Amino acid sequence: MKKKPILDPRLLCAAGFVRQGARVCDVGCDHAYLPIFLCKSGRAEKALACDINEGPCRRAEENIKLNGCAGLITVLRTDGLCGAENFDPTDVVICGMGGELIAKIIFASPITRKKGVRLILQPMTKAPALRDALMARGFSIVDEALVRDGRIYQVIAAEFTGRRSSLSDVELLLGPVILEKRPELFREFVEKHIAEQKKILLAKKLNGIPCEREEKLISTLEALKEEV
Ligand SMILES: C[S@@+](CC[C@H](N)C(=O)[O-])C[C@H]1O[C@@H](n2cnc3c(N)ncnc32)[C@H](O)[C@@H]1O
Structure with missing residues (x-):
């Protein structure tokens, strides 16, 4: 108390x-x-x-x-x-x-x-x-x-x-307003999501599951990281 x-x-x-x-x-x-x-x-x-x-x-x-x-x-x-x-x-x-x-x-x-x-x-x-x-x-x-x-x-x-x-995959992940405003923690936030998506991608690849969605998301996130 x-x-x-x-x-x-x-x-x-x-x-x-x-x-x-x-x-x-x-x-x-x-x-x-x-x-x-x-x-x-x-x-x-x-x-x-x-x-x-x-x-x-x-x-x-x-x-x-x-x-x-x-x-x-x-x-x-x-x-x-x-x-x-x-x-x-x-x-x-x-x-x-x-x-x-x-x-x-x-x-x-x-x-x-x-x-x-x-x-x-x-x-x-x-x-x-x-x-x-x-x-x-x-x-x-x-x-x-x-x-x-x-x-x-x-x-x-x-x-x-x-x-x-509806929102795109990247908007769902990062938030449409966060994506637009790009606040102070944005770069770190994007990096965290890149790491998470890479883990998902690897697991899917190992199990032979299609992973085009993750590949596309990672490249979008990588591009965003370079912008900030
Ligand atoms: C982890 S605590 C979060 C407490 C506070 N809101 C915070 O963010 O620090 C989650 C609280 O939600 C309550 N809770 C879980 N399900 C609920 C529900 N369906 N309706 C109301 N309260 C709920 C739990 O009893 C618990 O006190």
């Missing part, structure tokens, strides 16, 4: 995408450091801290009380966004989970398709699959960032538009 939660760079980066005056719902809040930070700093008007498990909900309650935020943050033990409808969030944060679980939580709730609701997502794995699913279901990626916190993490901000679309 901490009185003043100092956010790690990963959560601080996600917090930066939350809009001023937001009613923020943190799904999978665990310790609730993110909603505490957002409410104490005045960025969020109020927050709903959700978690499916009892331990995290208890931890969240304790930390919220210790930080004097009991009037601003409500804890809800629930699966994803179930029961968050009355809170009517403007911003929904889902950090620290796998990309596929994040997608499942998003598509299970009508809240995420409400006009103007911003989703702030930080997948630990399967970011390309998350992007692909978002685009196929009519969500649009409005912003993205890279942040170093030991390893490099990606943060994605998305909103529902109803327009279904």
